[in-house]
Amino acid sequence: MKINQHARLSVAPMMDWTDRHCRAFHRVLSQEVLLYTEMVTASALVRGGARHLLAFNASEHPVAVQLGGSDQAELAAATAMAVDEGYDEVNLNVGCPSDRVQSGCFGAVLMRQPDLVADCVTAMQSRAGVVPVTVKCRIGVDEQHPQDVLPHFLQTTAAAGVTRVTIHARKAWLDGLSPKENRDVPPLDYPLVHDMARRFPDLHLSINGGITSLDQVDTHLQYMDGVMVGRAAYHTPADVLLTADQRVFGVDRPPLSPFEAVEQMRPYIADHLQAGGRLNQITRHMLGLFAGRPGARGWRRTLSEGAHRPGAGLEVVEAGLDQVIAVIHAAE
Structure with missing residues (x-):
């Protein structure tokens, strides 16, 4: 293209x-x-x-x-x-x-x-x-x-x-x-x-x-x-x-879910952390991923509060996903 x-x-x-x-x-x-x-x-x-x-x-x-x-x-x-x-x-x-x-x-x-x-x-x-x-x-x-x-x-x-x-x-x-x-x-x-x-x-x-x-x-x-x-x-x-x-582009493949998008970001985040980068340098751009969806508030709060801390790693992202999953399960 x-x-x-x-x-x-x-x-x-x-x-x-x-x-x-x-x-x-x-x-x-x-x-x-x-x-x-x-x-x-x-x-x-x-x-x-x-x-x-x-x-x-x-x-x-x-x-x-x-x-x-x-x-x-x-x-x-x-x-x-x-x-x-x-x-x-x-x-x-x-x-x-x-x-x-x-x-x-x-x-x-x-x-x-x-x-x-x-x-x-x-x-x-x-x-x-x-x-x-x-x-x-x-x-x-x-x-x-x-x-x-x-x-x-x-x-x-x-x-x-x-x-x-x-x-x-x-x-x-x-x-x-x-x-x-x-x-x-x-x-x-x-x-x-x-x-x-x-x-x-x-x-x-x-x-x-x-x-x-x-x-x-x-x-x-x-x-x-x-x-x-x-x-x-x-x-x-x-x-x-x-x-x-x-x-918009007529591509014949299923779109990712927000959860799958997070999964695909893991290697990139891990490489960044391995190189000495900080978690919030990436996750600040991901705060709106679940906007308008169940659990969005917990996801945003968890990343906002945890990603800037020294040594913060992928466990913060996991905790944010747990917040989303808990809200979804509570609504079932």
């Missing part, structure tokens, strides 16, 4: 969340969805010597790295590093609204400079080889009129050779809203993004923002080439990812 086919459903890059342990967990839940790293700044890789931020497990494929920056030379060099590490895609962040990205002239502020974005992706493509360079953007920022800005942005990036773009269907308000508020306060404009798919049939366009269920994914796929899910994939991963391969 080609990378564009995997992009039919993807998990959004989320700072502090979609690290390599989170991605390893999500890959257990779905073998088909496209996974993204947290945003990594090109300057951290090129000038900061932080190449370790590109580390990932081979089991994560297909996996994309998201880069932040606007210096063409740095982005080109960072792209070369990512390709050398084996990533399946390099994505340029044109959507993050934090103060940090404004001061560094990258993220959503670049919506005001589509020509600079085009120059950036051209530089990245020069070092990417056959690995696709993609863009994740907003529909506009601040006082911009998305119905005018977004088509021009897409036209400009497409002319630079970009063939796939993910659009967060909200404006970013760089003046007056916090990054957290920018994830919720600006209204969603799904019809505008759907219209872009009609107007740019040669682009592979994915929609992002406020999508919380596979039913909503199905609805958007009537209009879009792909859907990107963010917080719902993290907080309720079983609901979004466990049946995605069957529903």
Whole structure:
């Protein structure tokens, strides 16, 4: 299956969340969805010597790295590093609204400079080889009129050779809203993004923002080439990812149960602990596995209270499963 086919459903890059342990967990839940790293700044890789931020497990494929920056030379060099590490895609962040990205002239502020974005992706493509360079953007920022800005942005990036773009269907308000508020306060404009798919049939366009269920994914796929899910994939991963391969990708194999997913995570957790890692570095991403299911509270509490303790091991995970099983048996 080609990378564009995997992009039919993807998990959004989320700072502090979609690290390599989170991605390893999500890959257990779905073998088909496209996974993204947290945003990594090109300057951290090129000038900061932080190449370790590109580390990932081979089991994560297909996996994309998201880069932040606007210096063409740095982005080109960072792209070369990512390709050398084996990533399946390099994505340029044109959507993050934090103060940090404004001061560094990258993220959503670049919506005001589509020509600079085009120059950036051209530089990245020069070092990417056959690995696709993609863009994740907003529909506009601040006082911009998305119905005018977004088509021009897409036209400009497409002319630079970009063939796939993910659009967060909200404006970013760089003046007056916090990054957290920018994830919720600006209204969603799904019809505008759907219209872009009609107007740019040669682009592979994915929609992002406020999508919380596979039913909503199905609805958007009537209009879009792909859907990107963010917080719902993290907080309720079983609901979004466990049946995605069957529903979204048409795979003919039974989905895992949450219990089977935990079983498949055991070797990964054991290897991490053996290497000197801490249990909660992995289990913090698994807290929502039983969300909405019997025993979810006991599972979450057991892992939250026990996984951070020195020497905590797989016995904490076992205790969490025992909490779930006890609630199920009590209800029988």
